[in-house]
Amino acid sequence: MASRLLRGAGALAAQALRARGPNGAAAVRSMASRGGVPSDDDQATGLEREIMLAARKGLDPYNILPPKGASGTKEDPNLVPSVTNKRIVGCICEEDNSTVIWFWLHKGEAQRCPSCGAYYKLVPHQLAH
């Protein structure tokens, strides 16, 4: 078990070394015009960079922001994405309510919040990548 832990740390080292990108020259040039400190544009990487670029386009692929509520009627239910056949929903029935109504939402017909009756429908999703 200890060797697995140490191997984990070693893998991190190897990844870190490989992560130094090939754009060194371009980054240095844009840094120089700024005063020598790189920007996130120059050097953000990995998930941080992905989220930064998506946010610029107004997208939120990693669900950082809370979901926007639909009207919750039978015709316009709150659509709840899920990678499996069910997902827990927490309904804040009225704004600023501190009691959150939690329930399992199953695939199939839309369900109603047991407290306020708002409609929720599960939308199965494939993981895109």
Place this chain on the structure above:
Amino acid sequence: MTHQTHAYHMVNPSPWPLTGALSAFLLTSGLIMWFHFYYTLLLATGLLASAMTMFQWWRDVVREGTYQGHHTPPVQKGLRYGMVLFIISEIFFFAGFFWAFYHSSLAPTPQTGGHWPPTGILPLNPMEVPLLNTAVLLASGVTITWAHHSLMEANRKESAQALLMTIALGAYFTYLQMSEYSETSFTISDGIYGSTFFMATGFHGLHVIIGTTFLATCYIRQQMYHFTSSHHFGFEAAAWYWHFVDVVWLFLYISIYWWGS
């Protein structure tokens, strides 16, 4: 391959929490062996083990954040909460020593001669080196703020200079305080005055050394281009810690050095 659909960081298994716990055991048992039997090997091993744990653990955090991009906005928010909570815990730690000082100094017992400072204690003059120390730390608070603003304005040269100045002032404080320690006419075993004085100022001095080390690490990372003008939480954490150390000194100076003299 399954990827996460959230912005958080699920950290890979790591041996450093275990080595940290083991080093804590070696440090505590090592202190006992040193205090009671003058035996230093356990303590030395513990110091080495804890230093290595800290170096490797924080090196991994830098790799995960700077080199691999795991420190997304929610992750950074969590790190901020963590640092704030840690500093609050340190505030409580010092509160204990200030409580001890005020408990004994506000109502001096017959054992002290009924007054504070106790009979026979010659306190340090608060208008001499302790006042200089106050100026040094206040100035270092200014220089680190300068360094931060320079960093945010992408000014590499000024940011590095201001950070270096902060480190120099921190080292100067430590040097001055060490020379003051050799100048006192009293020791830690000189009654309640000695105990409260050296416990409070001693732990403060240790925190100055820790803070200076943190700043020096930031300097090295800045030289290696780790910080960007908008993402440099390690630097901000070091700055918060440094301001905390400065504020504790101000309380020490006013309570122990000035009012208590």
